[in-house]
Amino acid sequence: MVSQIALCGQQLKQNVWLGTARAFIIILEEHAVLSPIINCFLDSQYYAKGDLVAAAAYVCLEAASQGLGSCIIGLYDRKKICELLHIPVEKQFGSVIALGYPSNDIIRPKKRKAFEDIVRFV
Numbered sequence: 001m002v003s004q005i006a007l008c009g010q011q012l013k014q015n016v017w018l019g020t021a022r023a024f025i026i027i028l029e030e031h032a033v034l035s036p037i038i039n040c041f042l043d044s045q046y047y048a049k050g051d052l053v054a055a056a057a058y059v060c061l062e063a064a065s066q067g068l069g070s071c072i073i074g075l076y077d078r079k080k081i082c083e084l085l086h087i088p089v090e091k092q093f094g095s096v097i098a099l100g101y102p103s104n105d106i107i108r109p110k111k112r113k114a115f116e117d118i119v120r121f122v
């Protein structure tokens with residue numbers, strides 16, 4: 001199954017490395033039940049996307065703390081994954097996270113925007 005999920009993330013010849021993943025975590029959006037007061041102002045799924053992103057970040061942090069490698073995958077064949085895992089096709093995905101064992105301990109150089117370019121104090 002893991003190798004079949006990997007193929008779902010390799011469409012358009014992207015993510016060629018995905019075949020080395022040992023497991024996947026797929027985060028699905030559930031229907032939120034908000035309090036009636038909040039529901040008057042917001043669509044019931046208003047917070048859902050943010051919650052899913054936060055969950056994905058914590059999965060990656062926990063993976064790292066257990067010595068695992070992780071990668072959030074945004075490019076994947078959602079319909080095929082639904083078919084493989086018997087997920088209703090109308091279900092919204094938060095993210096697909098690949099997990100595996102890093103081949104070494106080297107942390108590659110990161111390309112990051114400068115702190116002052118992304119943070120503004122007011």
Ligand SMILES: Cc1cc2nc3c(=O)[nH]c(=O)nc-3n(C[C@H](O)[C@H](O)[C@H](O)COP(=O)(O)O)c2cc1C
Pocket residue numbers: 015071072073074075095110111
């Ligand atoms: C929503 C989302 C989708 C992503 N999709 C992919 C992807 O399909 N393939 C990939 O190699 N990296 C993808 N990435 C990037 C990696 O998950 C990771 O964030 C990036 O490599 C930065 O890692 P670093 O913090 O170690 O530099 C995605 C990231 C996000 C947030």
